Amino acid sequence: MGKTVLILGGGMGGVVAANKLRAKLPAEHKIILIDRSQDHFFYPSLLWVLDGGRTPAQIVKRLDRLNRRGIIFRQAAVQKIDLAGKKVLAGGESFSYDYLVIALGAELNYAALPGLAPERSLFELSGILAAKEKLKTFTGGKVFVVVAGAPFRCPAAPYEAAMILNDIFRKKSIRDKVDLRLFTVEDQPMPVAGVKIGAAVRAMIEAQDIKYLPKYKLTSVDEAKKEIVFENGEKHNFDLLLIVPPHKAPDVIKEAGLLGETGWLPINANTLATKTPGVFAIGDITGVKLLNGKALPKAGVFAHFEAEVAAKRIAEEISGKIPTDSFKGGGSCFLEVGGGRAGLAFGDFYGVPDPKVTMLFPLKLWHWAKILFEKWWFWKWF
Template sequence: MRKKGLRNGLYERGSFVAEVLILGGGFGGLAAAQELRSRLPDDQITLVANTDHFYMGFAKLWDLAGIRPLSGGTVPLDNLERKGVRFRHAEITAIDPRNRRVETSIGDLSADTMLVALGAESSRPHLDLLAAEDAYNLYSGEDLPGIRAALDRIQRGSVLISILGVPFKCPPAPYEAALIVDELLRRRDVRDAVRVAVSTPAPMTLPVAGRDASQYVAGHLQERGIELLSEHKVTGVDAARRAVQFANGLEVEFGVLLGVPATAPPAVVRTAELIGPSGWIEPDRYSLRTAFDGVYAVGDCTAIPAGNGQIPKAGVFAAAEGRVAARNIAADLGSGEPDQFDGRGFCFLELPGQKVAYVEGNWYAEPKPEVSLSEADEEQFRRKQEYERAHLEQWLGGDTQLGLRLRSP
């Protein structure tokens, strides 16, 4: 068992020393902070992030669909202080896992135990592909106003949603977005004049969830006349001709291009000693411990082998891993029992009309993940809303001024 540190929250020679340092204030970091706080009430927990707020990824699609503005699901990370977690808004510029020390824009921070939950960023070459006019990063909150305006403007031509590479975050999101685009165009009565297509390099819509879930999604696309271009690997975007080029020699012109970039580890993770042969952090898949003493890693910045691939890059997995890592950190420090991540997770697959199909499974099952899917209904949509409400309340709590009242379908 690691010994409980005695340097609780002191500044030593200009550097801040905490007992537990959490790097990142997303799903993984926030879930871990909350779990740690319940297990180590007297200890010093510090969370560092280069953003001062949090919202769930799917809130972007609710904004796009006109269900609720993104601001309605956004909560300041300062609220952590009310939960007994010290928050530092800072850019982490270097990680030294041997000494559990980081360099940041506000000075060095070190700790007895460190959890890396720094997420993933968009691949730079894919962002460059989206430099063309009327091409957007579907996954960027900043691009949302431009995307909404472009979809309000288009009268004819095509909207292409293009998965630019793998892995990418939240595998169902591009298809959910295609269904939203279809719905918005129908509301404007221009759908007949606008082609809607989704391209993916994969042979099916959701390889991580298997054939049944993939066919379910493909069926909904087909029902709405959305073309599915599977096995279409993007090789380039011709900005002048506004066309996406594919490895199979085909080309698709677009009026609006919504690109989904592949993810890459943040630069500060890429350059740290933590990286494994996959290019990501590779913690033990059960304990989430890295090879470095007292250093854990969870969420999108990791590659965790599962059934026939990897644990999907999704918030529910990052949060589940964060809770397990927190229990193991607390156990290392002498509080409570350790835990193991079991590879189980779920996904709210959202369809138009505020309906959700619930996908759940065991991604550690061999030889491939065991995944089940429930038919979409309003009850599951309410479950999704409640997931957001309950977690934002648990993690950041208090007077969050959430605009949780959603527009009716």
């Protein structure tokens, strides 16, 4: 009898899992993908909207395109996951499953920071568009990128944002009139990648005259006074502000009893299985503890590779085979440095005793490789 695989979330992990499952399983088995949004959002290109490299329409694809590939897409908000009953309530409708893949990502937790609105968010299209609008008439002042909580998606993103802003000001010939700073709650850039990579990224941004201020915990934003306040008592006035909001797991996970002590969904780091048989979780929603005690970063590259493994294991189980594939912690990430150049960091994040990460010098080549990757992504999965 045909089985039903239900995938929650049509982001980077969900679309890969759906496509891979469809390719591996005969048509008698149903693949259903649920997302509250009609669009798949390709976040790695979001910062290119800031400098006009992309329009918002260029970085999304409609999820109902998956229907042509034999995947059933349903636009609905997931309201309840009933593990015992093997069903999910979404958009008021009940979906039964034999296998479940949870790929709901990480949520931006605006409530955790008084005064924070989506229009200040570096990770939200509305925040990027508000900053882009402001930049049109900007002639100088204090420009802050602030990381308000960790872990957050794409550890490189705030550094890329600061360097892209530097580039924008340089092109407008107002760089000498801008005090560009990056405040972060972290003690170094990209901590999981190690001290050496952190120092290299710090050197990159300082070489662009961006002030780097680690160990700054943001406690509130005062829009009326155009002021940000930190836990150490410092207050700073800003003219342009972009914040990486604190992140959290979606409430629906907590309500299903799936939340672990890290605040994220615990899984087997290699098989992506949760403690409930037949239920897998991938991507940003998961909490994977590395051997050095740090967490596997929240990045699309991991959501992607985890999705491939989860899909293969489920397809093998359904076909009566013993699943053998396993996620080994490999990943890479481009680091946009402005001027049409990017670095490339890659490595083994399950390395013993620490992740083994290498960073290649910024080149135009890596920037073009990222553009090609974006094109490949939309072609491959849509």
